[in-house]
Amino acid sequence: MLSVHDFHAGYPSVPVVSGAELRVERGEIVSLFGHNGAGKSTLMKGVFGVLGDCRGEVRFNDAAVAGASTRSLMRRGMVLVPQERGVFPSLTVAENLRMGFWASGESARAEYDRRLARTLGYLPILDERKDDRAGELSGGQQQMVSIGRALLAGPKLLLLDEPSTGLAPNLVDDIMALVTRLREEEGLSVLLVEQNVGQALAVSDRVYLMKGGRIIHEATPDQLTWSRSLWDLF
Numbered sequence: 001m002l003s004v005h006d007f008h009a010g011y012p013s014v015p016v017v018s019g020a021e022l023r024v025e026r027g028e029i030v031s032l033f034g035h036n037g038a039g040k041s042t043l044m045k046g047v048f049g050v051l052g053d054c055r056g057e058v059r060f061n062d063a064a065v066a067g068a069s070t071r072s073l074m075r076r077g078m079v080l081v082p083q084e085r086g087v088f089p090s091l092t093v094a095e096n097l098r099m100g101f102w103a104s105g106e107s108a109r110a111e112y113d114r115r116l117a118r119t120l121g122y123l124p125i126l127d128e129r130k131d132d133r134a135g136e137l138s139g140g141q142q143q144m145v146s147i148g149r150a151l152l153a154g155p156k157l158l159l160l161d162e163p164s165t166g167l168a169p170n171l172v173d174d175i176m177a178l179v180t181r182l183r184e185e186e187g188l189s190v191l192l193v194e195q196n197v198g199q200a201l202a203v204s205d206r207v208y209l210m211k212g213g214r215i216i217h218e219a220t221p222d223q224l225t226w227s228r229s230l231w232d233l234f
């Protein structure tokens with residue numbers, strides 16, 4: 001579904017990610033772990049076409065997409081849920097969700113209704129709050145808006161950047177359960193950045209460790225759980 005080879009990304013005159021190699025197979029949940037500043041968000045944003053200064057190979061659904069715009073990647077089915085959530089506070093929840101649909105380039109009303117019904121099925125709180133301004137919602141509910149907006153875009157691959165930032169532990173469990181359901185019921189592939197390592201490991205098929213802008217190791221959750229030497233890499 002996604003393969004990244006010798007990928008470099010950063011900001012004007014600030015190189016961050018160096019020579020990254022990673023892949024996400026269809027239907028896989030893959031986590032990317034690393035300390036603050038390791039470059040996880042930069043890698044995700046680079047792959048998603050948000051940053052200008054990138055080079056290397058990115059293949060998505062068998063097409064070479066390095067350098068493609070975010071807009072074209074969304075139309076192909078890659079969607080980023082950014083760490084900062086990016087909800088539009090003065091718009092209602094329903095309007096925020098609709099933005100995701102429009103960003104996917106779809107315009108058929110029937111498809112909108114179908115995606116909306118499925119999304120509200122996963123996130124019933126958004127149905128209850130659909131006429132409220134997103135800025136009035138709690139942090140956890142705003143995270144649900146951000147994920148819901150991504151689902152309205154009809155993703156095949158979700159890039160989820162620290163979805164549980166600032167959330168209570170029970171909400172972290174809810175988000176991990178949602179990720180698992182989306183994989184099982186929608187066949188979604190997920191690349192997940194998460195600081196709650198234990199909870200992310202429980203839902204992941206594979207894991208990458210990132211340090212100093214480099215991917216330093218690939219492991220299964222089992223290997224990571226039982227190998228002290230892998231943790232020492234950090």
Ligand SMILES: Nc1ncnc2c1ncn2[C@@H]1O[C@H](COP(=O)(O)OP(=O)(O)OP(=O)(O)O)[C@@H](O)[C@H]1O
Nearest residue numbers: 011014016034035036037038039040041042043083
């Ligand atoms: N807009 C920017 N301009 C310049 N440097 C940036 C910018 N955003 C991030 N950086 C730098 O890039 C490096 C990697 O940051 P990044 O956010 O990718 O790390 P991260 O692993 O996602 O960390 P965290 O877990 O804190 O989100 C850091 O040194 C950071 O200061």
